[in-house]
Amino acid sequence: MIIASKKPIEEIIQEITPYSRILILGCNECVTVCEAGGKKEVEVLASALRIFCLSQGIEKTIGEHTLERQCDHEYLEEIRNMVDDYDAIVSLACGVGVQFAAEKYLTMPLLPGVNTVCLGANEDRGLWTERCQACGSCVLARTGGICPVSRCAKRVLNGPCGGSTNGKCEISKDTDCAWQLIIDRLKALDKMDDYEAVAPVKDWSKDRAGGPRTVTREDVKI
Amino acid sequence: MQDTSTKEAFEPRIIGFCCKFCAYAAADLAGSMRISYPASVKIIQVPCTGRIDMIHILKSLEDGADGVMIAGCLEGECHFLQGNFKARSRVEAVRRILAQIGMEPDRVAMFNLSSAMGPKFAEITAQMTDRIRQLGPSPVATAGKKSRDAA
Numbered sequence: 001m002i003i004a005s006k007k008p009i010e011e012i013i014q015e016i017t018p019y020s021r022i023l024i025l026g027c028n029e030c031v032t033v034c035e036a037g038g039k040k041e042v043e044v045l046a047s048a049l050r051i052f053c054l055s056q057g058i059e060k061t062i063g064e065h066t067l068e069r070q071c072d073h074e075y076l077e078e079i080r081n082m083v084d085d086y087d088a089i090v091s092l093a094c095g096v097g098v099q100f101a102a103e104k105y106l107t108m109p110l111l112p113g114v115n116t117v118c119l120g121a122n123e124d125r126g127l128w129t130e131r132c133q134a135c136g137s138c139v140l141a142r143t144g145g146i147c148p149v150s151r152c153a154k155r156v157l158n159g160p161c162g163g164s165t166n167g168k169c170e171i172s173k174d175t176d177c178a179w180q181l182i183i184d185r186l187k188a189l190d191k192m193d194d195y196e197a198v199a200p201v202k203d204w205s206k207d208r209a210g211g212p213r214t215v216t217r218e219d220v221k222i
Numbered sequence: 223m224q225d226t227s228t229k230e231a232f233e234p235r236i237i238g239f240c241c242k243f244c245a246y247a248a249a250d251l252a253g254s255m256r257i258s259y260p261a262s263v264k265i266i267q268v269p270c271t272g273r274i275d276m277i278h279i280l281k282s283l284e285d286g287a288d289g290v291m292i293a294g295c296l297e298g299e300c301h302f303l304q305g306n307f308k309a310r311s312r313v314e315a316v317r318r319i320l321a322q323i324g325m326e327p328d329r330v331a332m333f334n335l336s337s338a339m340g341p342k343f344a345e346i347t348a349q350m351t352d353r354i355r356q357l358g359p360s361p362v363a364t365a366g367k368k369s370r371d372a373a
Contacts, residue, residue, distance in 0.1 A: 009322040040277065044319075047280040052323035054284070055361035 001030040001121075002094045003128045004037060004114040009048055012090060015111045016049070019088035020059065024049075024113065025079070025101070026066035027093035034128050036114045037092025039066040045092070045113065061086075070097025076104050083108055119150075136206030136213060142194045144185035151178035157199040234288040234354035235363070238263040238347065239278065241271045243301040244337045245293030251340030259344035260351040263291065270294075271332075272305025279316045279330055286363040289354040293333045293346065306334060326357050 016022050024046045032038030046064045053060045063086060067075045070093035083089070088109040091098040095116040102110040118130040133150040139157070140147060149155050153171045154163075159179030163170030167180040186195050206213070240246040246267045252259055268274055271294030282290045292313055294306035310332050317327035331353070333346045 009319060013323070040275075043277050044280060047277060047284050048319050048323055051280065051284050051320075051325065051362055054365040055323070055325055057361075057365060 001033055001119070002096070003034045003117045003120040003130070004031050004094050005117055006036050006041065006045075007113055007115055009045070009052075012045070012111070012113055013049070013052060016060070016088060016090065019086075019109065021061040021063070021086045021088075022049070023063045023065060023079075023082070023086040023089045025070070025089050025091045025093070026064075027070045027091075027097050028066060028068045029071075029093075031093055031097075031114060033122065037094075041092055042066050045090075067093075071100050073104070076101055133207075135202075135204075136210075137203055139199070139202070142197065142199070143182045144189060144191065144194070146178060146181045146185055148178050148182065151176070151181070157202055232355060232359055234262045234351055234359075235286065236263045236289040236291060236347075236350055236354055237282040237287045238265045238291045238293060238350075239268050239271065239274050240265050241294045241301075241306070242267050242269050244295040244299075244339075245333070245335055245343060247337035248293075248335055248339045248343040251337065252343045253340075255340045257341055257344045259347040262351045262354075263347045270300065270302045270305035271309035272300070272302055274309050274312065276312050276316050276319075279313070280319070283320075283325070283329065283360065283362060286360065288360045288363055289329045289331075289350060289357075291331050291333060291346070291350045293335060293343070296334050296336050299336065325361075328353055328357060329360065 024042045026032070026037050026039050026042035028038060031041075035041065042064050046062045049060070049062050052058075053062070065079060065082065067078055069075045070091060083105055086108070088111060089101065089105070090111045090113045091101055092113040093101070094114070095112065098110050098112045102108075119132040119134060120128045120130045123129045130150050132147060135149045139149070148157055148159060152159060153169055153175070154161055156179065159182070160177050164177040164180055167177055169175040169177045183195060186192050204210075240249060246265065249259075249265060271292055274292055279290050279292070292309055294309050295301065297306060300306045313330055313332040316330050320327045320330065331350060335342045335346065
């Protein structure tokens, strides 16, 4: 899922300064699971902002709403009748949701309430770690199911590099060497032959290098 | 800045979230022992302090409480094993939010005690009342009163 982290409230306070009626808009999908922008986080942020305004003698209306998804037209339509009551929206969705809402409501200022960080997994309670960089051409089949693109700092496709020491990456002793993990897993799978094969040159045009990407599926179009 | 005389006259309104198994029973015991404690603390019984979410604390402050105290079991003696530790981390999170929005974090505090500690309950409520009296009325409560008066 998409992992996001909460923005500091000071930054949000700064952003909403020019506006007097603000809607805090949450999203029920990824940001709810990573506890950065769901209904609960909307309530907490809205309450904190109201306390701030009351304590500083600032008059603002802070509204709350959470959509099933902010990256779908049908759910964003839900707030069509509501947006006129506000001067700005603070969206707690990922960058996708913020942009999609901004596209839909052209004259409404859209302010991000979270920082979108990565595509990751919920490794432990309160710990989310990156697993995928959406590079557009998956190599996991030959790397033992461990991604060298997202988990190797250098994105090396024939590793490990000289910076790998005792299974850790040179960037930090807390970061596993992705290629050490790959070798360990290939050994466990008895597929070390995969490691011996030299990886072909990767087509990075399917990554961000080729510009914004689209997926078109004729079979599901109406 | 408020002068001391006003602060002393000021009677804080404190919400006390008390765990059923310890602090609430301790308050009962304080009553049975005829130990008086400040009337400023309005007690809300919870099944465990682990039930308390950040929003409960924030809503109390938003609705005009001058302070919020959370009283749970002694560390390691939670009836639900870890509820009081969870509460403590949520209290810390709320205190960080308060610091970010320019409110005194000391308006929110966590205490630990057992059901046998009636006198301790009276002590922590007095301590919390003193602390809030020192901080003065919550600006949120004052703003709320002003808007009610204006209406």
